[in-house]
Amino acid sequence: MRKRPFKRTQFALGTVVAVVAVGVAAEGISYRHAADMLYLVMSSDRAVYAQKVVQRLTRDERILTASEHFKDDSALPLPAQMFRFGAELVADETDDFSYSLLSLHPINKKNGPGTALEREGLQYVADNPGENFYGEEELGGLRYFAAVYPDVAVAEACVGCHNNHKDSPRTDAKLGDVMGGVLIRIPMD
Numbered sequence: 001m002r003k004r005p006f007k008r009t010q011f012a013l014g015t016v017v018a019v020v021a022v023g024v025a026a027e028g029i030s031y032r033h034a035a036d037m038l039y040l041v042m043s044s045d046r047a048v049y050a051q052k053v054v055q056r057l058t059r060d061e062r063i064l065t066a067s068e069h070f071k072d073d074s075a076l077p078l079p080a081q082m083f084r085f086g087a088e089l090v091a092d093e094t095d096d097f098s099y100s101l102l103s104l105h106p107i108n109k110k111n112g113p114g115t116a117l118e119r120e121g122l123q124y125v126a127d128n129p130g131e132n133f134y135g136e137e138e139l140g141g142l143r144y145f146a147a148v149y150p151d152v153a154v155a156e157a158c159v160g161c162h163n164n165h166k167d168s169p170r171t172d173a174k175l176g177d178v179m180g181g182v183l184i185r186i187p188m189d
């Protein structure tokens with residue numbers, strides 16, 4: 001059974017826009033277009049958090065720090081953590097779509113590829129800079145549309161933190177490298 005999409009009243013605005021986008025898809029917009037719209041909302045929210053919250057309060061105004069251990073450190077969560085927390089809330093709310101930030105070389109092992117298509121998509125966006133990956137897969141007897149969007153190291157901070165992180169299997173990432181990808185999955189049945 002499908003979960004009810006709007007159980008929570010205090011829903012992030014971006015997520016509301018995203019759920020509406022999938023509703024439109026059911027009336028004729030392609031899965032690819034729906035996934036592209038979802039991605040635009042989530043990547044914009046992530047960029048806003050990274051620039052207007054993390055960058056401003058940490059580097060510009062030096063009021064707070066951002067830390068993976070944000071509770072212990074009384075710090076801001078990292079953008080990748082904010083993204084995952086949002087994805088986890090969406091997964092609690094609905095089966096209409098799901099999303100995650102993944103990598104072939106993940107710091108958090110939960111963010112590694114879980115299916116053959118996830119691995120193929122992550123490899124594709126790593127090998128073809130600037131391109132997205134679109135495909136279909138069958139999981140548990142259901143058919144899914146899946147899209148993978150490249151996640152690029154746009155700042156020195158990305159490579160510095162990842163290359164030096166104790167749990168990172170990759171230590172040679174460079175500015176401009178594809179670090180991973182955002183996966184969006186929509187059931188087709």
Ligand code: HEC
Nearest residue numbers: 068080101102103106107108111152153157158161179180
């Ligand atoms: C201060 C350290 C730090 C910075 C800066 C940082 N990351 Fe991460 N990143 C992490 C941590 C820690 C995780 C694991 C988060 C989790 O628990 O899901 C992560 C997760 C990710 C993932 C998912 C795969 C994985 O490694 O678990 C991608 C992709 C990613 N980051 C890309 C980036 C990009 C691109 C940037 C720059 C725009 C960036 N990161 C900046 C620490 C950092």
